[in-house]
Amino acid sequence: xxxxxxxxxxxxxxxxxxxxxxxxxxxxxxxxxxxxxxxxxxxxxxxxxxxxxxxxxxxxxxxxxxxxxxxxxxxxxxxxxxxxxxxxxxxxxxxxxxxxxxxxxxxxxxxxxxxxxxxxxxxxxxxxxxxxxxxxxxxxxxxxxxxxxxxxxxxxxxxxxxxxxxxxxxxxxxxxxxxxxxxxxxxxxxxxxxxxxxxxxxxxxxxxxxxxxxxxxxxxxxxxxxxxxxxxxxxxxxxxxxxxxxxxxxxxxxxxxxxxxxxxxxxxxxxxxxxxxxxxxxxxxxxxxxxxxxxxxxxxxxxxxxxxxxxxxxxxxxxxxxxxxxxxxxxxxxxx
Numbered sequence: 001x002x003x004x005x006x007x008x009x010x011x012x013x014x015x016x017x018x019x020x021x022x023x024x025x026x027x028x029x030x031x032x033x034x035x036x037x038x039x040x041x042x043x044x045x046x047x048x049x050x051x052x053x054x055x056x057x058x059x060x061x062x063x064x065x066x067x068x069x070x071x072x073x074x075x076x077x078x079x080x081x082x083x084x085x086x087x088x089x090x091x092x093x094x095x096x097x098x099x100x101x102x103x104x105x106x107x108x109x110x111x112x113x114x115x116x117x118x119x120x121x122x123x124x125x126x127x128x129x130x131x132x133x134x135x136x137x138x139x140x141x142x143x144x145x146x147x148x149x150x151x152x153x154x155x156x157x158x159x160x161x162x163x164x165x166x167x168x169x170x171x172x173x174x175x176x177x178x179x180x181x182x183x184x185x186x187x188x189x190x191x192x193x194x195x196x197x198x199x200x201x202x203x204x205x206x207x208x209x210x211x212x213x214x215x216x217x218x219x220x221x222x223x224x225x226x227x228x229x230x231x232x233x234x235x236x237x238x239x240x241x242x243x244x245x246x247x248x249x250x251x252x253x254x255x256x257x258x259x260x261x262x263x264x265x266x267x268x269x270x271x272x273x274x275x276x277x278x279x280x281x282x283x284x285x286x287x288x289x290x291x292x293x294x295x296x297x298x299x300x301x302x303x304x305x306x307x308x309x310x311x312x313x314x315x316x317x318x319x320x321x322x323x324x325x326x327x328x329x330x331x332x333x334x335x336x
Contacts, residue, residue, distance in 0.1 A: 004026060096134065
């Protein structure tokens with residue numbers, strides 16, 4: 001008989017209280033071409049997984065297995081693989097493949113490839129005991145890094161790092177972070193390592209104390225003005241109403257980067273009040289493989305305090321519900 005495994009799949013996208021994530025039994029995936037079969041050791045839970053489950057991010061295939069922050073070990077290889085051997089430790093991230101030949105790929109912007117695919121959206125991800133991934137899009141991981149605290153780096157850390165670049169924070173500048181979940185708490189540490197002043201604005205009272213504990217200079221309500229003008233800001237909360245609030249908090253010439261894949265509608269902007277004086281508004285679209293490797297190198301040189309809330313694999317639905325209700329401190333991680 002064909003071997004099977006436990007997995008979690010989005011079967012009926014809708015509000016989290018309706019149970020869109022369902023426990024299923026699936027065949028163990030077999031690697032083809034450039035694919036690796038990977039035993040999953042840890043998988044972090046991203047807000048993108050929640051958007052997929054609730055239908056904010058339209059499913060691209062029925063019954064998708066979410067999860068794109070995966071630490072695992074290679075079990076077997078497809079016939080065209082060259083880079084990894086069974087037993088190697090690897091990380092699987094959001095970007096699953098690109099065409100490699102379009103204008104965006106050729107100029108180094110593979111995250112903008114119109115033919116790109118994504119782990120846990122176009123192909124099954126890590127909310128399973130085993131997974132497959134194209135070896136050209138996975139990342140080597142040393143044995144010394146704990147799986148539990150490394151998994152959040154593969155999306156929360158990487159996308160926050162890209163957002164920080166997009167926000168064009170000047171040397172020793174003042175950074176504002178709107179929302180303080182898994183990605184923001186890693187991004188803040190990266191900014192602090194570069195000598196920045198960091199102010200956190202979040203609706204979660206529970207998040208403000210850990211924000212200050214990790215060296216942030218202030219932590220206030222989401223719509224409160226920061227104590228000083230911001231050189232740059234990053235919006236992590238998927239709340240369009242915060243866009244004008246964050247723009248008004250920018251100093252002249254400042255930049256606001258929106259880090260999420262989903263955002264509620266943005267209200268009308270007042271040009272003079274919100275954008276004049278050369279304030280900029282930028283989006284962040286996924287990340288490139290280079291972004292991931294640059295961030296992992298940066299994280300090795302500047303180790304972060306990675307706050308995690310562990311959940312057993314059997315409680316993936318509860319982890320998503322807690323994420324939706326802002327009950328997760330740091331990053332939720334499903335084990336083993």
